[in-house]
Amino acid sequence: MSFEADVIGKLPQLRRYARALAGDAAWADDLVQDAAERALLRRKAFEPGSNLRAWLFTILRNLYIDQLRARREIAVDDESAPWRNLEAPRGEVDGLVLRDVQQALYHLSMEQREVILLVGVEELTYQEASNVLDIPIGTVMSRLSRAREHMRMLLDVGPAHKPAPLKVVRNKP
C-alpha cells in the first residue's frame, strides 16, 4: 500500500482525535487538513515501520498547540466555549451522562486532555504516547493518573457546579 493510501486510511482516526482535542468541528477539520498535508510533504521524516498513526497525531498536536497559542488570547467565556455547541451524541449510552463527560473533558488542562485521549480513546501504548507528547513514560503515567482523578472529581461534583447566587440582604434601618 502506498504512503498516501496509508495516511488517508488514518484520516478518520486523526479526525476523531482532532475533534476531541480541539472540541470544535470546524477547527478540527482544518487541523486534519493541515496535518495530512504536512505529513504527505514530509514523508521522508517518517520512519518506516514505526507507528504512522502516532506520527500523524504528533504533527496534528504541534499544529494545534501553535494555533491554540494564538487563540488563547481570545477570551472564551463559558457560554461561547466550543463544547457548548457540540451536540451530545445519542445512542446506547445515556446522552446526559456523555454530556457531563464531554464537559469534564474540556475542563481538564490541555496536557491532561491530550494524554487521556491518546491512551484512553486512541489506545496508544504508554511508549507511543510518550513519543507523541515528547515526555518520558513516567510523566505520561503520572499525568494520566492525575487527569483521571481530576475527571473523576469533576464527574462526581459536576463540571457545571457553580457557587450559589448571592442573596441580597438588606440592612434594616
Add this chain to the structure above:
Amino acid sequence: MNDDHRDSGPEAGKADKAGEAGIDSQMLGAFVDGELNETHRAAVLSALERDPEAKARVAAWRAQKAALRALCNAPEEGAAPVIVLRARTAWPRRMALAAGWLAAGIAIGVMASTLMPELRRHQEPATFARRADIAYAVYAPEVRHPVEVGAGDEAHLMSWLSKRLGKPLSVPSLREYGYSLVGGRLLPGEAGPAAQFMYESASGARLTLYVTRIPTDETAFRLLRDGDRRTFYWVSDHLGYALSGPISEAKLRAIAIEVCSALGGKPESWQ
C-alpha cells in the same frame, strides 16, 4: 501549566499511594490500560480484593474510558474529510535558490565591506539586516531542523534567547496574518549573539524575525531587497530587528509595523 513532578520513569510514582494496601496510582492506570505484564497484573488483581478504594478507582477509570470512547466514536455529521494538497515549490529547488541567494548575499557583503567602507559605516544597521537576510536564506528552506528550539517550548525558547542576548525578548503573534511561530535559534551576530525566530503559514511560507543588540539607537525603518526576498529592519531600544520573507513588500511592511509596535517600538515615526 505544568503539574508534572515526577519525570523519572514508572518507578518514580511509588510515593503516590492509593489506599491502605498501597497500590501505586500509576500502577492502577497501567492495569486499566493493559500495560502490565502477567505477574504485575496478577499482583494488582489480588491487591484490589483488599483495597476497596483502589477498586472503586479502577471502576471509575474504566467507566471514564468507556464513556470517552463512546463520546469520541459518536457518528459524525457532515461530509467525510477531504484533503486538498496545495502546490508548492519542490524543496530541492528551494534549496538551490536559497544557496544562490546566499552566495549573492556573501558577494554583496564582501563588496560592501571592501569597496564601500564609508557607506558601510554610514548605514551600519544594514549589516545586521544583511545577516538577517542571509540567515533567512539558510534556515527558511530547512525541512527537518528549521529551528533549534520549537515553539512548543516557548517559555524555554524565550528565556534562553533572552539570556544569550542579555535583554528580555518577546515575539508577537502573527496569527492574524496566517503565520504561527515555529521556534527559534541562536546565531552568531556581528558583535555578539543574535536570535532568529521563524514563523510559518499553513501553506509552508516562512518569515523570520532576527534580533540582535545594536550599540546605536537609530529608529529609521528601512528596506533591504535581495532577489525576491525583502527585509524590513529597524532599531528600537538598542535592539536591531529584521523581518525577512519572500512576500510582497506591502504585506511585509504591514507585518513589520505590527511587529515593531507590538515590541514597544514607534512605527508612527516612519509614516
